Amino acid sequence: xxxxxxxxKCGSRVRAPxxxxxxxxxGEHGAVHPLQPVLPPSVDALAVVVGxxxxxxxxxxxLPVGWLFTxxxxxxxxxxxxxxxxxxxxxxxxxGGPGELLLIAEELGVGLGARYAGIAGPDPGPAVPADRPPxxxxxxxxxxxxxxxxxxxxxxxxxxxxxxxGLWLWAIAWPQESGLLLHDELVLTDLRDAxxxxxxxxxxxxxxxxxx
Numbered sequence: 463x464x465x466x467x468x469x470x471k472c473g474s475r476v477r478a479p480x481x482x483x484x485x486x487x488x489g490e491h492g493a494v495h496p497l498q499p500v501l502p503p504s505v506d507a508l509a510v511v512v513g514x515x516x517x518x519x520x521x522x523x524x525l526p527v528g529w530l531f532t533x534x535x536x537x538x539x540x541x542x543x544x545x546x547x548x549x550x551x552x553x554x555x556x557x558g559g560p561g562e563l564l565l566i567a568e569e570l571g572v573g574l575g576a577r578y579a580g581i582a583g584p585d586p587g588p589a590v591p592a593d594r595p596p597x598x599x600x601x602x603x604x605x606x607x608x609x610x611x612x613x614x615x616x617x618x619x620x621x622x623x624x625x626x627x628g629l630w631l632w633a634i635a636w637p638q639e640s641g642l643l644l645h646d647e648l649v650l651t652d653l654r655d656a657x658x659x660x661x662x663x664x665x666x667x668x669x670x671x672x673x674x
Contacts, residue, residue: 467496470537470546471573471584486539495537495545495572500672503533503550503665511536512653512660515544517629520565520602521663522551523651526643529553530666532562537574546574549653550669561640562671565650566632575623575632578671580616585630586623598644600633602626603652609633609644620644627652636671 469476469488476496477487485493501507511534512519521531529551537546546568555561566575576583596608607626615621620641622633635641653660 465499467498467539469494470497471577473497473577491573495542495569496539497535497537497546497574498539500533500535500668502668503531505661505663505665508534508653508660508663511544511547512656514538514540515547515654516542517545517547517569518567518603518627518631518652519547519549519654520567520626520631520650521549521653522563522565522648523653523656523659524649525551525664526553531663532666532669533672535574535672537568537572545569546572548574548578548672550672552666552669555637555640556642556646557639559637561643562636562669563640563643564632564634564669564671566630566634567626568630568632570630575630575634578674579612579621579623579632579634580619581612581614581621586610586612586632590623596624598622598633598641600644600648600650602631602650603655607631607650611641626650634671 533550536544538544573584598609609622609624612621
């Protein structure tokens, strides 16, 4: 687990604002919203990210049977606030064995979703063929939300992307067959609106997907 901020697009070390730049800088990607160190899954860690976030903190709620919250990450700093969030959940996969799901909300150009998706970024862009019917539909903050399966993603995962609340929404599932979760009318809640219910989130062990 990294103990310092990193680039949300590539994971490299970043330079803090200083004399020559007033933004965080990656040697390859220039100005970025730094990915903060990933916090072990706990209600307190979730509350920290929820309090900082300027974008939704999506979580399936209620969680599928047997599933647990397994980590949270946030890109941004104290000045800009959280401009991207990633929530990990783990549990039994639809076709057996363990499954994992990452839900990422981000502003245009942050690049965190593309990094976890394993595709060129920073945004889904032409990989989301909005002129074709979506492959999945979920309910995000009470609104029907279409998601398109992103082409050219690695074969070990299913990657879906779309738009919710005017921001990118990524849903990435391991193994690929766990993408069936997105075909089952998944209901997402923005935990910024959850209130006291956030204390009821069941926690598991940290997902390695967040720190890869």
